[in-house]
Amino acid sequence: xxxxxxxxxxxxxxxxxxxxxxxxxxxxxxxxxxxxxxxxxxxxxxxxxxxxxxxxxxxxxxxxxxxxxxxxxxxxxxxxxxxxxxxxxxxxxxxxxxxxxxxxxxxxxxxxxxxxxxxxxxxxxxxxxxxxxxxxxxxxxxxxxxxxxxxxxxxxxxxxxxxxxxxxxxxxxxxxxxxxxxxxxxxxxxxxxxxxxxxxxxxxxxxxxxxxxxxxxxxxxxxxxxxxxxxxxxxxxxxxxxxxxxxxxxxxxxxxxxxxxxxxxxxxxxxxxxxxxxxxxxxxxxxxxxxxxxxxxxxxxxxxxxxxxxxxxxxxxxxxxxxxxxxxxxxxxxxxxxxxxxxxxxxxxxxxxxxxxxxxxxxxxxxxxxxxxxxxxxxxxxxxxx
Amino acid sequence: xxxxxxxxxxxxxxxxxxxxxxxxxxxxxxxxxxxxxxxxxxxxxxxxxxxxxxxxxxxxxxxxxxxxxxxxxxxxxxxxxxxxxxxxxxxxxxxxxxxxxxxxxxxxxxxxxxxxxxxxxxxxxxxxxxxxxxxxxxxxxxxxxxxxxxxxxxxxxxxxxxxxxxxxxxxxxxxxxxxxxxxxxxxxxxxxxxxxxxxxxxxxxxxxxxxxxxxxxxxxxxxxxxxxxxxxxxxxxxxxxxx
Amino acid sequence: xxxxxxxxxxxxxxxxxxxxxxxxxxxxxxxxxxxxxxxxxxxxxxxxxxxxxxxxxxxxxxxxxxxxxxxxxxxxxxxxxxxxxxxxxxxxxxxxxxxxxxxxxxxxxxxxxxxxxxxxxxxxxxxxxxxxxxxxxxxxxxxxxxxxxxxxxxxxxxxxxxxxxxxxxxxxxxxxxxxxxxxxxxxxxxxxxxxxxxxxxxxxxxxxxxxxxxxxxxxxx
Numbered sequence: 001x002x003x004x005x006x007x008x009x010x011x012x013x014x015x016x017x018x019x020x021x022x023x024x025x026x027x028x029x030x031x032x033x034x035x036x037x038x039x040x041x042x043x044x045x046x047x048x049x050x051x052x053x054x055x056x057x058x059x060x061x062x063x064x065x066x067x068x069x070x071x072x073x074x075x076x077x078x079x080x081x082x083x084x085x086x087x088x089x090x091x092x093x094x095x096x097x098x099x100x101x102x103x104x105x106x107x108x109x110x111x112x113x114x115x116x117x118x119x120x121x122x123x124x125x126x127x128x129x130x131x132x133x134x135x136x137x138x139x140x141x142x143x144x145x146x147x148x149x150x151x152x153x154x155x156x157x158x159x160x161x162x163x164x165x166x167x168x169x170x171x172x173x174x175x176x177x178x179x180x181x182x183x184x185x186x187x188x189x190x191x192x193x194x195x196x197x198x199x200x201x202x203x204x205x206x207x208x209x210x211x212x213x214x215x216x217x218x219x220x221x222x223x224x225x226x227x228x229x230x231x232x233x234x235x236x237x238x239x240x241x242x243x244x245x246x247x248x249x250x251x252x253x254x255x256x257x258x259x260x261x262x263x264x265x266x267x268x269x270x271x272x273x274x275x276x277x278x279x280x281x282x283x284x285x286x287x288x289x290x291x292x293x294x295x296x297x298x299x300x301x302x303x304x305x306x307x308x309x310x311x312x313x314x315x316x317x318x319x320x321x322x323x324x325x326x327x328x329x330x331x332x333x334x335x336x337x338x339x340x341x342x343x344x345x346x347x348x349x350x351x352x353x354x355x356x357x358x359x360x361x362x363x364x365x366x367x368x369x370x371x372x373x374x375x376x377x378x379x380x381x382x383x384x385x386x
Numbered sequence: 387x388x389x390x391x392x393x394x395x396x397x398x399x400x401x402x403x404x405x406x407x408x409x410x411x412x413x414x415x416x417x418x419x420x421x422x423x424x425x426x427x428x429x430x431x432x433x434x435x436x437x438x439x440x441x442x443x444x445x446x447x448x449x450x451x452x453x454x455x456x457x458x459x460x461x462x463x464x465x466x467x468x469x470x471x472x473x474x475x476x477x478x479x480x481x482x483x484x485x486x487x488x489x490x491x492x493x494x495x496x497x498x499x500x501x502x503x504x505x506x507x508x509x510x511x512x513x514x515x516x517x518x519x520x521x522x523x524x525x526x527x528x529x530x531x532x533x534x535x536x537x538x539x540x541x542x543x544x545x546x547x548x549x550x551x552x553x554x555x556x557x558x559x560x561x562x563x564x565x566x567x568x569x570x571x572x573x574x575x576x577x578x579x580x581x582x583x584x585x586x587x588x589x590x591x592x593x594x595x596x597x598x599x600x601x602x603x604x605x606x607x608x609x610x611x612x613x614x615x616x617x618x619x620x621x622x623x624x625x626x627x628x629x
Numbered sequence: 630x631x632x633x634x635x636x637x638x639x640x641x642x643x644x645x646x647x648x649x650x651x652x653x654x655x656x657x658x659x660x661x662x663x664x665x666x667x668x669x670x671x672x673x674x675x676x677x678x679x680x681x682x683x684x685x686x687x688x689x690x691x692x693x694x695x696x697x698x699x700x701x702x703x704x705x706x707x708x709x710x711x712x713x714x715x716x717x718x719x720x721x722x723x724x725x726x727x728x729x730x731x732x733x734x735x736x737x738x739x740x741x742x743x744x745x746x747x748x749x750x751x752x753x754x755x756x757x758x759x760x761x762x763x764x765x766x767x768x769x770x771x772x773x774x775x776x777x778x779x780x781x782x783x784x785x786x787x788x789x790x791x792x793x794x795x796x797x798x799x800x801x802x803x804x805x806x807x808x809x810x811x812x813x814x815x816x817x818x819x820x821x822x823x824x825x826x827x828x829x830x831x832x833x834x835x836x837x838x839x840x841x842x843x844x845x846x847x848x849x850x
Contacts, residue, residue, distance in 0.1 A: 052531055078533030089528025093546035093621035102542075103532050136623030152532070162531075477824045479784030482817035485801045489810045489817070565693030569788065572805050582699045586712070586792060591703035598699025602692040609691045 002034075002051065002160055002192055003027040007060035009046050020046040022216040023060070028209065030065075030159075031190040035197050035207035039239070042213040044196050048162050051194065052081045064160055079106055082153030082161035082191070086168045088145050090137035096148055097133040103156040114155075121151040124185060143174040150182065154189070163195045167202070179205060200240055204228070204247055212236050225251045229369035245366055249330035254323050257365045258346045260355040264290045265300060267313035274312055275305040288345050289316050294352040296322055296345050322347050323357060332357055423596040426581060431600055434577040437495075437567050438608070441502035442560050449507045449559075450552065453514025454540070469515060476508045480566040488573040498567075498575030505566055506559045513555025517548030546621050553616035560612060564605045568597070578604075635811040636819075643800075643819060650796035650823065653789075654782050657718045661725030662775055668726075669733025669771075670759070679734060686727035694720055694785045698792050717789035724785060725778035732774025736767030765840055772835040779831060783824045797823065 009021040021043040028034040036044035049055040051062050053074050062069045069077055090099050097118050104114040122129040125147040137145055146167065153161055167175045183206065186193070197203050203210045204224040211221045220232040228248045231237040240247070263281040265274045267289060278287045278300075289298040289312050298316030308315055320339035323332045323346050335344060336359060343358040456465040480501075487501030521544050529543045545552075568579030581597025584590075617627045636643060672679035692700075701716040710716070740763050748758045790798025800816025803809065 054527060054531055075533045075535055078531060080533075081531075083528070083531035085524060085528060085531065087522075087524030087527075089522075089524040089531075091525060091529070091543055091547075092623040093543070093549075094623065102534075106533060106538070138623055474825055474828075477780050477828045478821040479787045479824055481784060481787045481798060481801055482821045485804065485813050485817035488805070489814050561691055565691075565696070568693060568695045572802075579695065582695055583791065585699065586702065589711075591706070594699040594702060598696040601696040602700065605691045605693050605696070606688060 001028065001030045001063075001065050002194060003063040003066075004047070004051075005061040005063065007047060007050055007062065008058045009043075009050060009055060010058045019216045021050065024218050026211060026218060026221055028192055028194060030192050032208040033186065033193040033195055033206055034209045034211060035195045035203040036211050036213060037197055037200065037203045037207075037239075038213035038219075040198065041215075043216040044211075044213045045164060046216075047213070048164055048194055048196050051162055052078050052083060079103055079156065080158050080160070082156075082158045084146075084149050084153045084161070084163040084166040086165040088137075088142075088149040088169070090145055090148055090152070092137050095134055095136055096140070099137065099148060100133075100151050100155050102152065107156055109156075117155055121155055124154070125151050126181065143170050143178060146170055146178060147181075154191075159192060161191050161193045163193060165196050165198070168197075168199075175202075182206075201247070204250060212239065225369075246330075248366055249333055249362075250328050252329045252365065253325070254327050254329065254332055254346055254357055255325040257329070257361045258325065258355040258357050259361065262288065262345065262353065262356045264288045264294075264353065265312050266290060266292070267297065267311065267316075269312045271300070271305045271308055271310055271312060271315060274300045275302070278302050278305065284342075288319070288353065288356075290353055296347065296353055319345065324349075325354065329362055333359075333362065419592040420596060423581065423593060427578070427596055427600055430576060430578045430580055430597070431604070433575075434564075434567050434579075434601070434604065437498060437502060437570055437575060437577055438560070438564050441499045442506055442563050444499070445503050445506035445510060445559065445563075446556060448503075449510035450514050452507075453511045453552075454518065454545075456511070456515050457518035457544075465515070469512065472508050472512055475504075476512065480505045480562065481569055484566070484569050484573055493574035495575045497573055498570035501573075502563055502566055502570065506563045509559040509562070510552070510555045513558075514548070514552050517551030517555070518544050520551065521547045547624055549620045550616065550624060550626065553612065553620060557609060557612040557616070561605055561609045564601075564608050568601055632811055632814055632818075636815050639815075643797075643815070646795065646797050646799060647819065647823060650783070650786055650798075650820070651827075653714055653718060653794065653796060654721060654779060654786050657721035658725050658775065658778050658782060660718075661722050661729055661778060664722075665726050665729030665774075666733050666771060669730040670737055670764075672730070672734055673737045683727075683731055683734065686730055689723050690727045694724070694788050695791070697723070698789065702792065712793045714789075714794045716792055717786060717794035720789070721782040721785055724782055725775075728774040728777040728781070729771070730774075732770050732777075733767065736770035737763050739770075740766050769835055769839040772831070772838055776828065776831040776835060780824050780828050783820065783827060787820045 004024050004026050007021060007024040008019070011018045011020055024043075024047050026034075036048060038044045046055050050057040050060075064081075090096075091102070094102070097115075100118045100121050101114040104117055109117070118133060119129045122132060127144065127147060132140070132144075132148075137148070140148065146169070150166070153163075167178055170178060179202065195206055197206070204227075207224055209221065210224050210227050212219045212227070214235055220227060220236050222230075225248060227236070228240060228244045228251070231240055231244070237244075263277050263283070265277060265287055269289075274287055281287070284302070286299045286301045288296055289300055291297040296319045298312075299319055300312055300316055304315050320341055321335040321344055323335060323344050325346055325348055332344060336342065342360070343356050345353050346355045346357055348354045455461060456468060483505050484498065484501040487497040487504070491497035491500060525543055525547065526539065529539045534542065567577045568582055570577050571579030571583055578597045578601045581593050582601065583597075585592075585594025585597060617625065620627075622628050668682065672682050689697075697720050698716055701719060702711045705711050705716050705719075744762060744766070745758065748762045753761065786794065786796050787798035787801065790796055790802045797816055797820040800812045800819065804811070804813025804816055
């Protein structure tokens with residue numbers, strides 16, 4: 001857990017005092033990733049760097065796991081906080097192994113322990129230990145270097161990590177890959193992480209919570225979904241962009257809005273009974289046909305059922321697309337658009353049909369938050385802590 | 387292709403030239419004259435090397451800590467102006483340095499070593515300072531961020547990363563040093579300069595060359611020696627020679 | 630005080646030797662620039678030749694000046710110029726090659742590939758590219774090389790007094806041989822001041838020659 005209490009930084013410049021961070025109060029619960037988001041010069045990086053005192057706070061306190069760090073000696077504090085920066089900062093004079101083991105060495109681990117730890121870290125970031133440990137940073141690609149940077153920060157297993165635009169210098173394709181890898185690692189590691197970013201999409205993807213900064217002040221601190229659904233003011237709204245409702249599609253899983261009520265037919269049903277079912281359920285165009293294991297097998301069109309006689313198994317069409325319960329709405333929407341459908345069958349892990357998702361349900365789910373907000377006069381759903 | 391043939395032609399030409407030079411020198415007795423100077427060369431060479439070693443090692447011992455000290459953040463204000471002074475200092479010709487040293491300390495080994503020391507000190511200090519200041523700030527932030535103490539940062543990060551530049555400074559400085567030692571003869575400190583200057587005065591080419599050729603070779607050897615040491619010592623990841 | 634008196638008494642001698650010193654270094658470095666810059670440009674065409682040329686030039690600089698004089702005297706005696714200003718000028722010419730060739734070579738090579746591509750893209754011929762883009766961008770760095778050469782060789786020329794080349798070194802050599810500290814110190818200070826002043830003047834010139842819009846960083850070398 002990281003808690004900031006009234007954390008303030010005032011820089012003395014030639015043009016007078018500049019308040020880079022103004023009484024920041026916030027708390028990151030244990031095991032969560034908090035993304036500090038905002039335009040450049042908004043104070044997000046200053047706030048982050050005050051936690052490990054790369055920037056010395058003017059006033060205020062930092063608590064880690066409930067303990068006030070003010071009295072702690074700077075080096076002890078830093079050795080217990082993982083730190084990743086955009087420029088990576090691997091030491092070019094040291095091998096990969098020396099880079100990864102530097103903090104354990106500073107903490108006085110014995111040799112067998114930190115050597116083993118280096119191999120463990122390499123396995124975690126999916127780089128072959130024998131191929132990489134003895135090499136030098138200059139021999140690695142940017143993406144590999146940043147993985148090593150993360151490994152170095154995690155080597156001594158600190159409870160807390162600070163990451164300053166860690167993936168900012170990596171090309172978009174590799175960035176997405178590293179982000180995914182990192183999120184996967186975090187599921188096992190459960191670190192408490194503060195993460196600076198200026199990229200709204202990255203913030204939504206990585207953050208359990210997002211803190212939006214502007215001119216040294218914390219403007220809004222909420223979950224990504226709350227942030228997108230209920231921006232606290234015009235600044236946040238414009239920063240999030242006009243397509244913020246679409247961005248929320250990333251955050252909602254099919255599971256959350258699926259209706260398990262779905263009418264289906266089996267191949268041995270007659271078209272007549274299929275037509276009756278279509279009308280019973282009130283479907284406009286078609287009904288899903290499933291096989292004996294309840295897996296999607298085809299589509300029976302209403303027009304065919306009405307004009308033709310026979311069995312479903314002889315008159316079905318291919319299923320255009322299905323979505324998985326763990327897919328996000330963005331994928332569902334994309335499939336609907338691509339296949340010109342207003343609904344899609346949903347399947348579980350075994351591939352059995354367990355419901356359907358409709359365009360109507362999606363828009364109504366997304367819209368619910370906005371409608372609710374208009375009633376309570378722009379009050380954000382999750383207020384800034386304390 | 388043309389390069390190779392030009393190189394080949396040059397090689398042949400050089401070999402032919404060496405052959406005729408050999409024939410000429412043997413027939414005219416020059417070789418015997420050189421051999422006659424051999425004991426002198428040996429004796430003066432030892433003196434020469436001693437002067438370089440003495441002034442050079444003193445300069446390294448003083449210059450590197452001085453450069454490190456000046457590069458500390460607490461010294462930032464003094465450092466910039468002091469570096470200006472050192473920069474001006476490096477433009478002063480070595481003959482002038484030795485002459486000034488002599489006018490204060492008289493003649494002999496002491497003023498020579500002192501003058502050589504000063505001339506060697508400046509480039510090393512300058513490069514040490516520049517090398518340390520040139521270390522990527524991101525590295526320094528990373529080093530601080532993972533909790534290294536200032537001393538650990540200096541020894542584990544700053545110095546290894548500045549080492550190549552520091553060695554370049556030592557190489558320049560010691561090459562200048564070896565080349566200046568002949569002038570030390572002028573203020574009475576001996577060395578191979580004795581053969582060169584006396585040779586010029588007496589217009590004795592053999593004597594002159596007995597001094598000049600070993601001096602030139604010595605400078606090339608010292609230069610190559612330091613380059614080799616740098617190649618071996620500077621960590622592989624930051625050594626352009628061992629990419 | 631005594632020194633100042635001596636300097637004033639010998640003001641005209643001091644002046645003429647300073648001019649002599651500047652002239653010798655100026656002529657030699659001038660010729661060196663005329664040879665070094667084209668060589669530096671030419672070797673950008675071939676990496677291997679470039680390494681060879683730069684290696685040769687760096688070996689020459691490594692040879693101590695007095696040793697170089699010593700080696701040249703017997704050779705030049707064959708044409709009757711063993712001592713005097715000829716070996717001095719030749720030595721300065723040789724020493725100047727490294728900084729000038731090296732800086733020209735690096736400067737031209739360091740012109741950003743994007744600029745070079747842009748120049749090609751708008752249809753410049755290789756010669757136009759060199760004349761309109763590469764050389765103007767390289768001039769500050771080439772000037773820095775010339776400056777290094779001049780400062781280095783003011784010192785070399787001082788030593789050349791011992792082979793009868795004249796210049797300010799004469800005060801020092803006479804000061805030593807006649808055990809006259811006044812001549813010695815005045816000579817040493819004069820040659821030091823000359824080096825410092827010339828260094829700063831050339832630095833100023835170098836900055837003036839930097840095309841506006843180019844960062845000062847580029848001229849700092």
